[in-house]
Amino acid sequence: SAVISQKPSRDICQRGTSLTIQCQVDSQVTMMFWYRQQPGQSLTLIATANQGSEATYESGFVIDKFPISRPNLTFSTLTVSNMSPEDSSIYLCSVDWQGNTEAFFGQGTRLTVV
Amino acid sequence: QKEVEQNSGPLSVPEGAIASLNCTYSDRGSQSFFWYRQYSGKSPELIMFIYSNGDKEDGRFTAQLNKASQYVSLLIRDSQPSDSATYLCAVFSTDKLIFGTGTRLQVFP
Numbered sequence: 001s002a003v004i005s006q007k008p009s010r011d012i013c014q015r016g017t018s019l020t021i022q023c024q025v026d027s028q029v030t031m032m033f034w035y036r037q038q039p040g041q042s043l044t045l046i047a048t049a050n051q052g053s054e055a056t057y058e059s060g061f062v063i064d065k066f067p068i069s070r071p072n073l074t075f076s077t078l079t080v081s082n083m084s085p086e087d088s089s090i091y092l093c094s095v096d097w098q099g100n101t102e103a104f105f106g107q108g109t110r111l112t113v114v
Numbered sequence: 115q116k117e118v119e120q121n122s123g124p125l126s127v128p129e130g131a132i133a134s135l136n137c138t139y140s141d142r143g144s145q146s147f148f149w150y151r152q153y154s155g156k157s158p159e160l161i162m163f164i165y166s167n168g169d170k171e172d173g174r175f176t177a178q179l180n181k182a183s184q185y186v187s188l189l190i191r192d193s194q195p196s197d198s199a200t201y202l203c204a205v206f207s208t209d210k211l212i213f214g215t216g217t218r219l220q221v222f223p
Contacts, residue, residue, distance in 0.1 A: 105159075
């Protein structure tokens with residue numbers, strides 16, 4: 001499987017600021033995904049990061065709040081913009097390995113907004 | 115809205131017993147099913163996947179799929195305290211993985 005490095009692993013941020021989370025994969029992958037896991041909850045897909053085109057966002061998530069970049073087949077970033085305490089969550093990057101449907105996850109970014 | 119449902123638990127089993135975790139899904143067209151294990155504070159780890167009706171065994175883990183009943187389960191034999199974690203069921207539906215809320219498993223010595 002792919003090795004997925006995500007950073008930062010955790011951060012505490014002031015409300016109103018923005019945080020960019022990076023996801024680096026050791027191999028080229030077709031699909032990269034960004035999930036959110038709120039405390040005590042399951043994973044919710046935010047968007048699919050497409051190489052060379054705009055990300056595809058799920059219902060309830062918008063580009064202005066969660067801009068995503070995917071400059072190549074091994075890297076993506078997710079920005080959480082104009083943060084509020086409700087954005088406190090774990091953000092997870094995942095990839096599909098070799099075009100399969102199962103997802104492999106990075107170690108996650110634990111974000112606390114104060 | 116496509117859904118994946120799990121009992122949140124906790125499911126408590128003694129060490130050495132069989133733990134049975136269950137999941138139902140709403141999208142009858144789903145073809146791929148996954149079980150992830152998530153330790154507290156860690157990211158999910160894929161432990162099993164199954165595509166065909168019936169059983170699939172891997173070590174102490176057995177995944178069972180019944181598409182007619184839209185039901186997938188995970189059996190953990192000879193449960194160990196190290197198996198204590200939250201187990202997430204995921205279903206590939208409409209080009210994305212949809213996760214259940216997870217079942218917390220507690221294995222006590």
